[in-house]
Amino acid sequence: MFISPAYAQAAGAAQSIFDMVIPFVLIIALFYFLLIRPQQKRVKQHREMVSNVRRGDTVVTAGGMIGKVTKVLEDGAEIMVEIAENVRVRVVASTLSDVRSKNEPVAADGKKPANDDKGDTKADK
Numbered sequence: 001m002f003i004s005p006a007y008a009q010a011a012g013a014a015q016s017i018f019d020m021v022i023p024f025v026l027i028i029a030l031f032y033f034l035l036i037r038p039q040q041k042r043v044k045q046h047r048e049m050v051s052n053v054r055r056g057d058t059v060v061t062a063g064g065m066i067g068k069v070t071k072v073l074e075d076g077a078e079i080m081v082e083i084a085e086n087v088r089v090r091v092v093a094s095t096l097s098d099v100r101s102k103n104e105p106v107a108a109d110g111k112k113p114a115n116d117d118k119g120d121t122k123a124d125k
Contacts (some may be wrong), residue, residue, distance in 0.1 A: 018107060024075045056103035062095040 053059065059068045059081060068079035070088060079096075082088050 046094075049099055050096055051101075053079060053093065053096065054101060054103060058100040059096050060098040060100060061091055062097050065091075066100070068069075 048084065053069055053072065053076075055069055056070060058066065059069055059079075060066050061081070064085050065081070067089070069079050070082045071080040072078075072093075073080060075077035076093055078090050079093050080088050081091050
């Protein structure tokens, strides 16, 4: 009486394979732009920072030690860092987390490059 008889429903339209692939493509694109691409940029910046470390730069290691680079060893894979007066340690260059202050590059003749800043500053006025 209160229960209506169950009738077979008409079959729904079949989804095309294209409709099922779109969400996966969107998820992959989202992962690329939110996770993979920024990580690749950070790795590239870190690799560039490590390759540009020179003698006299102040660096921070991954362990938190702050020191001054005294020598770059073995094709840039290791560096010698002075963490206190006459205390030097060898550090794997890829473990550097930051270069705090960079020195000006030294010219081939050993002299510092001339300062090309000829503009007036607020202190001059």
